[in-house]
Amino acid sequence: MKRLYLPAVGLGALLFAAAPFLIMNAPYEATMGLVQKIFYFHAPIGMVMFLSAFVCGIAGLLYLMKREPRYDRVSFAAAELTVLLGTLVLITGPLWARKAWGVWWDWEPRLTSSLLLWMIFIAYLLLRRYGGPGSERLSAAVALFGAANVPFVYVSVNVWRTLHPKTTVVPSLGPGMREPFWFCFVAFLVLYLVVLAARVRLERQRAEVEQLYLELDER
Amino acid sequence: MGRFVRTAWHIARKDLTVEVRSREIIATTMFFAVSCVLVFAFALVREGRVVVDAAAGILWIAIAFAGTLALGRTFERERFGDTLRALMLAPADRPAIYVGKLAAILAVLIAVELLLVPLVALLFQASLFAHPLPLVLLLLLGTIGFAAVGTLFAAMLVRARSRDVLLPVLLYPITVPVIIAGVRGTAALLAEPADLAMGQFWIALLAFFDVVFIVLSLWTFEPLMTE
Amino acid sequence: MTVIFDRLVFSDVTRHFERRRALSRVSFACSAGEIVGLLGHNGAGKSTLLAIAATLLRPSAGEVRYGERTADEGGAAIRAQLGLLGHEAQLYPELTAAENLAFFARLQHLTDVTRRVREALDRAGLSDRAGDLVSGFSRGMRQRLALERTLLHAPRLLLLDEPFTGLDQASTSALVARLAAIAREGGIVLLATHDLLLAERVVTRAVILANGRLAGDVSDPAGLRAQYARVHAEPA
Numbered sequence: 001m002k003r004l005y006l007p008a009v010g011l012g013a014l015l016f017a018a019a020p021f022l023i024m025n026a027p028y029e030a031t032m033g034l035v036q037k038i039f040y041f042h043a044p045i046g047m048v049m050f051l052s053a054f055v056c057g058i059a060g061l062l063y064l065m066k067r068e069p070r071y072d073r074v075s076f077a078a079a080e081l082t083v084l085l086g087t088l089v090l091i092t093g094p095l096w097a098r099k100a101w102g103v104w105w106d107w108e109p110r111l112t113s114s115l116l117l118w119m120i121f122i123a124y125l126l127l128r129r130y131g132g133p134g135s136e137r138l139s140a141a142v143a144l145f146g147a148a149n150v151p152f153v154y155v156s157v158n159v160w161r162t163l164h165p166k167t168t169v170v171p172s173l174g175p176g177m178r179e180p181f182w183f184c185f186v187a188f189l190v191l192y193l194v195v196l197a198a199r200v201r202l203e204r205q206r207a208e209v210e211q212l213y214l215e216l217d218e219r
Numbered sequence: 220m221g222r223f224v225r226t227a228w229h230i231a232r233k234d235l236t237v238e239v240r241s242r243e244i245i246a247t248t249m250f251f252a253v254s255c256v257l258v259f260a261f262a263l264v265r266e267g268r269v270v271v272d273a274a275a276g277i278l279w280i281a282i283a284f285a286g287t288l289a290l291g292r293t294f295e296r297e298r299f300g301d302t303l304r305a306l307m308l309a310p311a312d313r314p315a316i317y318v319g320k321l322a323a324i325l326a327v328l329i330a331v332e333l334l335l336v337p338l339v340a341l342l343f344q345a346s347l348f349a350h351p352l353p354l355v356l357l358l359l360l361g362t363i364g365f366a367a368v369g370t371l372f373a374a375m376l377v378r379a380r381s382r383d384v385l386l387p388v389l390l391y392p393i394t395v396p397v398i399i400a401g402v403r404g405t406a407a408l409l410a411e412p413a414d415l416a417m418g419q420f421w422i423a424l425l426a427f428f429d430v431v432f433i434v435l436s437l438w439t440f441e442p443l444m445t446e
Numbered sequence: 447m448t449v450i451f452d453r454l455v456f457s458d459v460t461r462h463f464e465r466r467r468a469l470s471r472v473s474f475a476c477s478a479g480e481i482v483g484l485l486g487h488n489g490a491g492k493s494t495l496l497a498i499a500a501t502l503l504r505p506s507a508g509e510v511r512y513g514e515r516t517a518d519e520g521g522a523a524i525r526a527q528l529g530l531l532g533h534e535a536q537l538y539p540e541l542t543a544a545e546n547l548a549f550f551a552r553l554q555h556l557t558d559v560t561r562r563v564r565e566a567l568d569r570a571g572l573s574d575r576a577g578d579l580v581s582g583f584s585r586g587m588r589q590r591l592a593l594e595r596t597l598l599h600a601p602r603l604l605l606l607d608e609p610f611t612g613l614d615q616a617s618t619s620a621l622v623a624r625l626a627a628i629a630r631e632g633g634i635v636l637l638a639t640h641d642l643l644l645a646e647r648v649v650t651r652a653v654i655l656a657n658g659r660l661a662g663d664v665s666d667p668a669g670l671r672a673q674y675a676r677v678h679a680e681p682a
Binding site for chain 2: 504530535549550553555
């Protein structure tokens with residue numbers, strides 16, 4: 001696994017170097033023109049964010065069942081990344097909305113669902129930070145409940161929204177747009193995995209330092 | 220199975236006995252819920268006229284806020300005398316403790332709602348009693364969903380630091396689907412004419428939510444409560 | 447399925463809380479019929495060790511065996527054989543003495559609850575206060591009631607954390623006699639205290655903890671005080 005790390009970083013860098021060219025050459029969308037191109041970052045980040053939420057939830061479940069510290073480390077790292085990716089989604093979303101439809105925020109279902117998921121994982125981090133000792137188990141439960149909540153959030157927010165007339169329509173992908181979209185998705189996925197691995201390694205090293213402190217106490 | 224139910228029943232009965240004697244949680248929670256409703260009334264009623272759909276929203280927000288208070292208090296009681304340790308020490312099935320506590324908290328919240336619903340109907344001129352059966356189902360399933368997650372979180376936070384503020388911080392984002400379903404369902408029932416199909420949709424969603432999260436809570440209660 | 451075990455074995459039990467080591471490789475065994483004193487200064491790890499023995503805490507390393515089985519293997523059956531009397535009385539102040547006992551009896555799945563409760567109240571000397579709320583009880587009364595609550599299910603392993611604090615002479619003697627009876631009937635008693643004089647009266651053996659480590663194992667209670675002083679005089 002470790003030997004794949006540097007090649008993965010290289011691959012990620014390469015993908016990101018290539019991405020702008022692909023995006024530049026993609027066809028313009030009919031109604032929105034250039035503005036729509038933020039979508040090539042916004043949507044893949046959103047998809048990786050949801051993936052990250054599931055990774056966090058599953059790692060949390062495994063930690064509760066098996067109590068092995070490495071699952072907790074993965075869960076914690078994934079939670080941080082979910083919040084980071086969520087922040088990016090919530091910045092790119094309104095930027096696009098403002099330019100395309102004139103409003104910063106109009107409760108678009110997917111964006112609202114992302115906001116809620118973002119809040120749940122911020123709550124996870126708050127619990128880790130302020131909950132005192134033993135909050136690893138508790139946050140694992142929050143991650144699990146948060147991940148399990150995704151379908152309910154999605155359905156309820158969508159139905160809640162469809163009762164109001166829609167002022168904004170997210171266009172479907174036309175021909176020539178699929179390639180850059182999936183390319184960016186792979187790029188963000190590789191980046192996510194690379195950063196996740198680095199973060200987990202940092203946590204493992206932190207645990208090793210704590211272990212050394214404990215051994216000092218052995219005197 | 221029989222033991223499980225009996226244990227849960229004994230715990231629920233103990234909680235309710237304690238509550239009936241001291242009346243602390245029920246009195247403070249009811250008063251707080253009524254204050255909540257009034258505060259929202261002052262915010263949302265203009266010149267004697269109510270914003271459309273306000274009644275549904277206010278009802279559920281008051282339930283959520285009051286519920287959080289009640290949950291915090293009921294576990295604070297267990298923490299105070301260290302009786303939670305005694306419960307964990309008993310050979311009783313741990314998930315049965317969860318079910319017992321959940322049943323007791325539900326009883327308290329339903330009592331509060333019995334007061335709240337007529338109050339909101341009165342103050343906001345909302346015809347909440349037009350379709351009593353769907354409304355009762357909506358309130359019941361919604362309260363169960365909120366209390367199911369709330370009981371688990373309140374229990375697991377009992378030994379955590381900053382538990383008073385962490386309970387709402389954790390509970391509200393996770394129970395947003397319950398709030399959405401409750402409010403939109405109530406609003407559908409209040410509409411002229413009432414949208415019963417929509418009401419049924421939200422009731423079904425709440426039922427699903429309740430099943431999923433009660434199962435998850437039963438599953439995770441023991442690992443969360445043992446150090 | 448009842449589990450009868452006659453030995454409690456601690457093997458290399460270690461427990462840390464973040465950076466602080468509360469217990470470090472503690473190993474010893476207790477057998478049926480013993481009243482083992484767990485001695486040490488405040489912060490030596492006595493309460494932590496008792497909590498681990500009561501299955502309320504997991505050791506960070508090492509294991510505890512009840513007879514042949516660990517807590518995980520035994521589960522609820524082991525808990526049915528344990529009794530823990532801690533600092534707090536673990537009683538509900540809004541319930542009466544009788545209701546408290548009845549509640550815990552039912553949690554233990556005991557039969558014939560009414561009779562057991564009556565007998566327990568007799569033993570605690572609280573029969574005339576059976577219908578009174580515990581909130582009105584003095585510290586000594588609560589302690590007596592808590593002890594009866596702990597003993598309702600006749601546990602095989604009795605764990606006590608500073609049980610004599612706040613008791614008067616009569617209650618102390620009664621408790622000492624009670625513990626002796628339990629040991630005679632084949633139970634194991636593990637008693638944490640920092641009162642050496644009292645320990646000498648009660649225990650058949652003593653284990654001394656210092657800084658989370660086992661610092662002494664004394665089989666002759668008469669030499670307890672001397673051994674204790676020696677342990678704490680030596681440079682760490």
